[in-house]
Amino acid sequence: MLSKQAQRALIGWEAHSPRIITASFRTKQKKVKLNIIQSYTSTNDSDTEDKDEFYNRLQKIVETFRARDILILVGGLDPTIQDMNKSWGYMDCETSLKNKFEVLHELHEKGERIGVQASWQTIKDTLRTACQEVVGAKKHHHKDWITPETLGKIEERKQKKVAVNNSRTRVEKANAQVEYAEVHRAVKKSIRKDKKDYIDGLAAEAEQAAYNGNMKQLYNTTKKLSGKYSTPERTVKDKEVKVITILAQQMNRLSEHFKELLNRPAPLNPRDINPANEDLPINCSKPTREEIRKAITL
Numbered sequence: 252m253l254s255k256q257a258q259r260a261l262i263g264w265e266a267h268s269p270r271i272i273t274a275s276f277r278t279k280q281k282k283v284k285l286n287i288i289q290s291y292t293s294t295n296d297s298d299t300e301d302k303d304e305f306y307n308r309l310q311k312i313v314e315t316f317r318a319r320d321i322l323i324l325v326g327g328l329d330p331t332i333q334d335m336n337k338s339w340g341y342m343d344c345e346t347s348l349k350n351k352f353e354v355l356h357e358l359h360e361k362g363e364r365i366g367v368q369a370s371w372q373t374i375k376d377t378l379r380t381a382c383q384e385v386v387g388a389k390k391h392h393h394k395d396w397i398t399p400e401t402l403g404k405i406e407e408r409k410q411k412k413v414a415v416n417n418s419r420t421r422v423e424k425a426n427a428q429v430e431y432a433e434v435h436r437a438v439k440k441s442i443r444k445d446k447k448d449y450i451d452g453l454a455a456e457a458e459q460a461a462y463n464g465n466m467k468q469l470y471n472t473t474k475k476l477s478g479k480y481s482t483p484e485r486t487v488k489d490k491e492v493k494v495i496t497i498l499a500q501q502m503n504r505l506s507e508h509f510k511e512l513l514n515r516p517a518p519l520n521p522r523d524i525n526p527a528n529e530d531l532p533i534n535c536s537k538p539t540r541e542e543i544r545k546a547i548t549l
Contacts, residue, residue: 260285267312270305284320288312396449401441408434450476 257276262284264274270292276285290309316322393402411431418424453476460469486494487501495501538546 268305268308271309271312273312278321282319284317285323286316286320287323287325289325396445397442398445401438401445404434404438404441408438411435 260276260278262275262277264272266272270290272289274287274289276287278285288309292305313322313324408431411427411434415424415427415431418427453472457469457472457476460466460472487504488494489504495504
């Protein structure tokens, strides 16, 4: 049964087989739909032909949806089927977690008894280690216009916040809150000053670019002033099209790529280009004052 909100958002549904059914819903974005596939995978006792037919049909259904739409696949997939592993694949993080949790399973089989807190700490460390190895740590990007002095005040504010949370008595908490409020006001004031200086600098750059006739710099500076300027970070991938998250490995991959791109062997059949019969009338003498003045004004 669907709720009233889901019934209003429902576009339609279709039963492709006794084991596969799809439904499409509207979203808040007009050009994006939510597609849900409910599947019941074949059991291990089923014939190989039935399994192949099921996954081939499921693959064709997935390919019918647009790439910009949201796709949710509900239902388990049989990990013992090699073809499905190749076409759909499993995330490296899941594989890493499986390998790491095998150690916990071995400890359980050996009968080693540890406390609840130690067990939870082991599980938490396992999850964190696997995610850092595969996905990588989150990068915190500060605004370019924030000065080091402001960053120092922000760090001081974090410490004051920790002091407020760790206060044991009401008097200590009240004093810590007063100190935190003072540092918080100082951070806000410093950020406003940094942003004003940054905008004034961009305005001066735009004015200078307009005076010199540099339209490209003027366009980029205007986009920065309007707040619609962004420099997307392109991911670095290896030869197997896997994303590289570690900086050292990214630098090695870039170095390897440009070595292969630039250090190419000489052509086997070089072109025979005859020299020109006449030299072009190019003036190679020093420029005159009038030419320099004309180039500067342009």
